[in-house]
Amino acid sequence: MINPIVRLVECDLGYFFILKHDTVISKQVSETGDYAKEEKQYLSNFLSSGMTVLDVGSNIGTHAVYFSNLVGGRGKVYCFEPQKTVYSILCSNILLNTCNNVVAYPYAVGEKNTDILVPSPDYTRPNNYGGYSLLHSVRKESGKMITIDSLQLDQCDLLKIDVEGMELDVLRGAQALLRSYSPVIYLECNRAGKERPIVLFLEQFGYRIYRHGWKLLAVLSPNDFQGFIDEKKQVNSRIFVSIACLSDLDVFNTIEDAKQKASFPERINFGVCLQISDDNTEFDLLKDLDNVSVDRLSIENAKGPIYARWRCEQLMKREDYYLQIDCHSRFVQGWDSILVEELCKAEDINQNCVISNYPISIDNLQKKHWLDRIGHVNRYRYIDADGIKSHGSLIKLPSKPQLSLSISAALLFMRADLRRKFPYDPDLNFGLHAAEQVLYSIRLWTHGVDIFCPTTHTVATEYQGARDRVPHDVKQVQSKNRKNWPKATWTKVKYLLGLDDIHNVDKIYQENVQNLDKKYQLGSIRSVQDYFEFAKIHDQIKKTFDGYMPSNDS
Structure with a gap:
């Protein structure tokens, strides 16, 4: 008789019922x-013969059989699967592959011993049976x-947990084991709001x-596993948030919302360059906020957004990440964790990278039909002599x-060390779009740094109305x-981008460009022409700028 829900296949692990x-x-x-x-x-980098593994949430046994082969006859694998039908298949696969070192339990794992109801889905209908949580409102037994x-x-040497949102419950019921054996722990954490309590719980044990992905x-x-652990992907890290504020009281709301929505608000440091009138007292409370550093700059001495952002950079301490936003921003829940995850995804493509996108409008942040799209910086809308x-x-x-x-100046996220290596040039007074965004992007590009649009939203901004709050x-x-x-700054930018000769740089910048610090210059890993060709604007650049000399032309 043909079984309506199970079949036998040959796979990398041997023969398996699925x-x-x-x-x-x-x-x-x-x-x-x-x-x-x-x-x-x-x-497998964390396992060897004779070790003990706990596989919590085993499903049909693809991990359990693999672990069994790794730890060998002197080792042990304990696996747990509460769905009765799935548990039966798990046991069949253990027997079929002669895994004599595996012990299987038909139980859920949590923070107490108790009777429960377990999902019992209809296995004749297509579904992700491993995706059922004990909390699901489905047929149960x-x-x-x-x-x-x-x-x-x-x-216990390795504790692997995949229990659909109940990972913290498993850990709470394993505190004696954690204290006694300090196993390596590998767990799923792909649900909003779950990361923080898990991290804080494990930190109590010194972890x-x-x-690693999601x-x-x-x-x-960590020193016991050098070569297998990427220190750059550590969760226990701090973020510096750079905010250039031109007399906009919404900066208070921006900081408050960032703290409320962060997974780890205590690990967020804010640096605000506050450009205001000398007699303004409306912002006095800003410096008293927790984790907020303020650089108060008289509006008489302000020199535009690039200079303000550079001054923000000087407030950085020993943070691990750098986030640049506008002073009228809002955030999605868990934005700090999401940004780090998104950067890690990009770093899997190019280790030297930043992430940036046009933030969604604050007005659209709660509108579902806007949330499936994201602002990707993918073209040029204006190329002319000015x-x-x-x-x-x-x-x-x-x-x-x-x-x-x-990049988008309203949302730029990167490792802090990379920002320290490539700071803003403070001598781009009142520079416009080309100075703040295009020049900086090409600086990164020529140094081998890629810019990526993330896969989801993290920050929203106000595109209209902000200037109305700036005092007259x-x-x-x-x-x-x-x-x-x-105009003067544009002549410097043109020269730095190879679009004009140094003699045409405004006299106010002549000494500056002749003695420009190397950290503000373009790199040599990729050429400016490489960038223009990548951006598909090389022909237009050649037509527009008589002083442009393509670096790759023979």
Whole structure:
């Protein structure tokens, strides 16, 4: 008789029973010969013969059988699967592959021993059966939950947890084991709001936590695993938020919203360059806010956004990441964790990179039909003798980070060390779009740094109305001091981009460009022409700027 829900396949692990209608694990085993192959290969770095593994959330046993082979006859694998049908298949695969060192339990794992109800889906209908949580409102049957500590194990080297949102419950029921054996912990963490309590809980035991894709790796002694752990992906890190504020009281709301929405608000430091009138007292409370450093700059001495952002950089301490935003921004829940995850995704493509996009409008942040699109800087909208302006378009949220042509000044995220290596040039007074965004982007590009659009939203900004909050007297002073600076600064930018000769640089910048610090110059890993060709604007650049000499032309 043909079984309506199970079939036998030959795969990389040997012969395996799989669920016919499962849309994830069994399907992948059937189509590719394995499931989570790269993940298991990574975990093999932490295992050797004789070790003990706990596989909490085993499903049909793709990890359990793999672990069994790694730890050998002197080792042990304990696995747990509460769905009765799936548990039966797990046991069959253990027997079929002669895994005599595996002990399987038909239990859920949590923070207490108790009777529970376990999902019992219809296995004749296509579904991701491994994606069911105990909290799902589906057909259920009686079952049991146990704690890991109740097993009183005498060894544990790796604790792998995949329990659909109940990871913290498993850890709470394993505190004695964590204290006694300090196993490497590898767990799923892909649900909003779950990361913070897990990280804080594990830190109590001295763990260092790292991201590995959308999983978390926790180890007590990272030095024991050098070569297998990327320190740059540590979760226990700090973010510096740079905010250039031109007399906009919404900066208070921006900081408050950032703190409220952060997964780890205590690890966020703000640096604000506050450009205001000397007699202004409305911002006095800003300096008293926790984790906020303020550089108060008289509006008489302000020199535009680039100079203000440079002054923000001087407020950085020992943070791990740098985020640049506008002073009228709002945030999605868990924005800090999401940004780090997005940067890690981009770094898997190019280790030297930043992420940036046009933020969604604050007005649209709560509108679902806007949330499936993101502002990608992917074209140029203006190229003429008086300036260059990058632009973009709304694209469907991509499945992986997308290469961009330029940064958006309203959202730029990168490693702090990279920002320290490539700071803003403070001598670009009242520079416009080309100076603030295009020049900086090409600086990064020529140094081998790629710019990526992330796969999801993190920050929103206000595109209209912000200037209306700037006091009239501030606008007047700014207008007076700006004078011809934008034009003069553009001559410097043109020279730095190779679009004009040094003799045509405004006299006010002549000494500056002749003695320009190397950290503000373009790099040599990729040429400016390489960039223009990448951006598909090289022909237009040649037609527009007589002084441009293509560097790659023979």
